[in-house]
Amino acid sequence: MKAFFRLIALLEGVSYILLLFVATPIKYLNGDPQYVKLLGMPHGILFMAYIVLAIWLKPKYKWNQRTFITVLIASIIPFGTFYVDKKFLKA
Template identity: 70%
Template sequence: MFSLLNVFRFVAFLEGLSYILLLGIAVPIKYLANDPQYVKLLGMPHGILFIAYIALAFTLKPEQSWSKSTFYKILVASIIPFGTFYIDKQYLKQA
């Protein structure tokens, strides 16, 4: 079933994965091998997923009745590596 929460969980997973790939593979290759190709390849999809994650979080806040603290944790998780996976486990899976 395609609920908005399930879409958010899927986007959160992809955003987290793209962030890890960007920071863990593409950026080191850019600076160690002087090859910016992978950053260009992964940068745009990650940016789109990041914006989708934030937009969906704002859309779901009233529906899920998240407190300010929970909502801020969900937003901050998008800029911390592996943060979206933690949010999925702690807040989204049980909702």
């Protein structure tokens, strides 16, 4: 299950970076919302999957409250899921 969570964390992080640093500038600088629409839904699904998996895995990996909150907050910070992978998931 850890490998699956790592994959979701990676994909969520990449989709967030693409959304923030590629699609959003294109939308506001070129007036083309196509890329935001294209990346928005997959990112939303990956975000929800990341949160659900983090909640589900909390007892399995015996994360204390601070670690768990860090894992959750990482999903809203650019590059945060990569930190989580390196710090808490890579074994």
